[in-house]
Amino acid sequence: xxxxxxxxxxxxxxxxxxxxxxxxxxxxxxxxxxxxxxxxxxxxxxxxxxxxxxxxxxxxxxxxxxxxxxxxxxxxxxxxxxxxxxxxxxxxxxxxxxxxxxxxxxxxxxxxxxxxxxxxxxxxxxxxxxxxxxxxxxxxxxxxxxxxxxxxxxxxxxxxxxxxxxxxxxxxxxxxxxxxxxxxxxxxxx
Numbered sequence: 001x002x003x004x005x006x007x008x009x010x011x012x013x014x015x016x017x018x019x020x021x022x023x024x025x026x027x028x029x030x031x032x033x034x035x036x037x038x039x040x041x042x043x044x045x046x047x048x049x050x051x052x053x054x055x056x057x058x059x060x061x062x063x064x065x066x067x068x069x070x071x072x073x074x075x076x077x078x079x080x081x082x083x084x085x086x087x088x089x090x091x092x093x094x095x096x097x098x099x100x101x102x103x104x105x106x107x108x109x110x111x112x113x114x115x116x117x118x119x120x121x122x123x124x125x126x127x128x129x130x131x132x133x134x135x136x137x138x139x140x141x142x143x144x145x146x147x148x149x150x151x152x153x154x155x156x157x158x159x160x161x162x163x164x165x166x167x168x169x170x171x172x173x174x175x176x177x178x179x180x181x182x183x184x185x186x187x188x189x190x
Contacts, residue, residue, distance in 0.1 A: 007063055009060060010060065010062070010063050011060070011061075012061070012062075013101075014063075014066065014101070015097070015098070015100075015101030015102075017061075017062040017063065017066045018066060018070065018097055018101070019097070020056075020061070021053065021062055021066060021067065021070035022070060022073075022094070022097070024049065024052055024053075024056075025045075025070060025073075025074050028044070028045045028049050028052070029045050029074075029077075031044070031048075032044045032045035032048075042078065045074070046071075046074065046075065049070070049074050050071060053067035053070065053071060054067070077090075092115065095111060096108060096111045096112070099111040120134050131157065132144065132157055143157070154166065
């Protein structure tokens with residue numbers, strides 16, 4: 001009830017609030033990236049977002065729930081170690097936010113379906129991006145969830161477009177590599 005009561009006094013719909021807070025976060029993040037490291041760029045971004053979010057809540061521009069959601073979203077950006085992957089998540093998130101704002105949950109589902117359709121249609125060096133999951137091949141599923149050790153994989157994945165399906169030479173044996181103790185034992189015997 002308290003969340004609904006807080007929303008009644010706000011002048012903007014949730015979509016406008018979310019876009020305003022995300023735009024503020026993006027501006028602060030870019031400012032933090034260009035700031036000298038001695039001042040602590042990520043710290044400035046988070047601290048600035050909290051202060052501006054608090055001021056926006058007190059001014060009645062955004063609701064406290066929206067400020068919390070965007071702050072948690074900003075904090076989770078630091079979980080991803082790869083900056084390029086974070087960029088992809090950001091650029092896919094804005095259209096999904098717009099679809100959710102205009103069409104609700106159905107907009108999210110449609111947006112995710114378009115994204116999945118695009119990923120399934122991609123090819124890298126002539127091999128489907130989701131191979132061997134899509135197109136589905138029974139023999140390719142053996143390493144999808146739990147991968148076998150490298151010494152036990154004698155053949156290549158199906159569908160990669162090579163004539164020789166063996167991973168290495170004919171003397172490839174499906175045995176684990178020898179440890180240092182086993183090598184010393186063989187040297188002592190010989």
